[in-house]
Amino acid sequence: MMPLTQLQRGSRGKVTDMASVSFMVRRRLSDLGVTEGSIVSVRKMLPFGGPCTIESNGQWIAIRRKEAQAVRVLAL
């Protein structure tokens, strides 16, 4: 298990734990179909600790770096 941000660019991971992601962000991500068990990959990270773009199920979502760090994943 590791933070989503440490996932190698382009490789995929399975979300294992989102408990420490803030409530609102967790709700929104779950609305977009990203919950425990989803397969995600990191597409892009903007500089200066800016947002990171993740891909899940063919859709792209931008979230903040610190929220992405709170998502724990298992590299596949």
Added chain:
Amino acid sequence: MISVALLGNPNTGKTSLFNALTRSYEYVGNWAGVTVEKKVGVLLDKKGELVDLPGVYSLSPLSRDEAVTSEYLLQTAPDVVLNVVDASQIERNLHLTLQLADYGRPLVVALNMTDVAEGRGVQIDPAELARQLGAAVIPVVARTEKGCRELLREIARTGERTVPVRTAYAAPLEEAIAELEARIPADAGPGRWLALQFLEGNEAVVQRLRKVLPAAWLDAFFRSTEAAVLARTECRDLQQYIRQQRSDRIANILSACCRRVSSSSSTFSEKLDAIVTHKWLGIPIFLLFMFLTFKLTFDWFGTPISDRLDALLSGPVSDGLQRLLQQLGAADFIQAVILNGIVAGVGGVLVFVPQIFMLFLIISFIEDSGYMARIATVMDKLMEGAGLNGKTFIPMIIGFGCNVPGIMAARTIEQPRERLLTILLTPLMSCSARLSVYSLFVGVFFQSHKAIIVLSLYVLGVVVALTLAKLFSCTLARGEETIFVVELPPYRFPQWKTLARSTWEKGKGFVRKAGTFIFGGSVLIWLLSYTGFRGWNVPIDHSFMRSIGDLIAPLLQPLGFGNWQAGAALITGFLAKEVVVSTMGIIYATSGDAGLQQALGTYFSPLQAYSFMVFILLYVPCLATVGVIRKETNSAKWTWFSVGYALIVAYLLSILIYRIGLLLGFH
């Protein structure tokens, strides 16, 4: 007439479908949150009324626009629920569909974007999906209106409608739903749906049930149900459990009706994203895009056409009208009101129609292409520094067109604090009405640097807004951390038809305003300049207008434009910023000078003109904007605050720019 409610996830083409199914036209964009309030249209076959509701992922609202949808379902029972489902994201879309099936009204599913889904290798069998859901399923492509006729026929079909298949939940939950349902009085609404939504934590439903059942009992019931359910699973809370149960059913449905041929992601969007959201180039590219926008609006396209329009209005049209009036033997008074009042006032504003339509065309392009969400992402870090998030930049960009829809778009922002700040700061975005003032002034004073001067004003508005956001979030509106989650839709090239329509929809307001508000304002302003304490037809220096202007001119002296004409124009500009142009047109036309442009040249220096434009940019939101701020904040205090802080900031900045400019040797 039957009532049809249109629901679906954000950015699934609801508004496109609404436009295809009704004669009316709505605003379409490629970003989540285009519809912020419900809108009603009559179906093409005139058999029903279609209500377009803001897009939601689930029925539990997180933001203000989503609350509109939940409230609607609580208060009205539509005859048919029309659910738009994005076939390319069917899994996530079906979560909403299942919640709507529980609502118990007849359900029609418009399976949209089947073309996109097939491109991604996803094939869906509509007949099987219909059987699984117990609802009619019609494949459509809303953008090209394919399948819309079949959809209309299905909606109009009455009689043999079936109730959708409800989701059956596992043991302890299903019993709890039944227990609560039995207690909910029949007139409160669909019992099973209310019970489920209550257990899912839908705030709007919780409030509703508290009116009919004792609050203490409801709380205890919720806690005991949650405890009973969580004891048997590993879920974090009841909400997650219910969601998981739905996911299980969705997996079953999809295994029966959905075939994945191959999965290929759209490489075009990826390639484009590599450039426009590039690490270092993202923000410079956005600024370049804005610069090109102003180049197009001013240098390449808008201004040349405006100039021709101006020549036409002030030449042949004016002269023709004058000759006509003389032939008809119209009184001097009538001639004066028409030529010096209406033609000068309304015409002065109308000549800027080409620039404004150009700007609206580009804003429509940003919205429809999918670039909007990328701008939000690129700007997030900067906005976070100011205590906001990247999504708050969307209302601000819309505010470049007109502040009123910009402030409305702030409803999509989840956190109340960020929403309030966005509402308060969006008026600093330079709207198209202010553009008409700049066009007039840069045309006179900054011939060779039009685009860059105007861009500087737009950037100044954004910089002031961000600085104030930082200031306010450290002082007035503290608390709550900011959040940022934004969906990046695939890019698509906007269809010309949609672009043309949405440009016209936005620009229409400007033209209409010229015909009504500015028309009336022009007559009034002309009257003020025609009359005075000594009676009618006084020289302009003895008019009421002059008296009004003289009142505040001394206050404006330190800013560099202490003449009474500027004072009068600023006061009338509160009605609408274009009225500044009308007022100046009328004042200078009446004073008998050559043209408005030459007249301005004698009353302002370039530095004074810039200071004046900065003041116009910031000084107070226009009347319509103040109205919408009052409505959206629901607070007189914040409304007054928005007017007050703007005046102070405008005054200070104009002084600063004028004084520094003088020191640097400009004049």
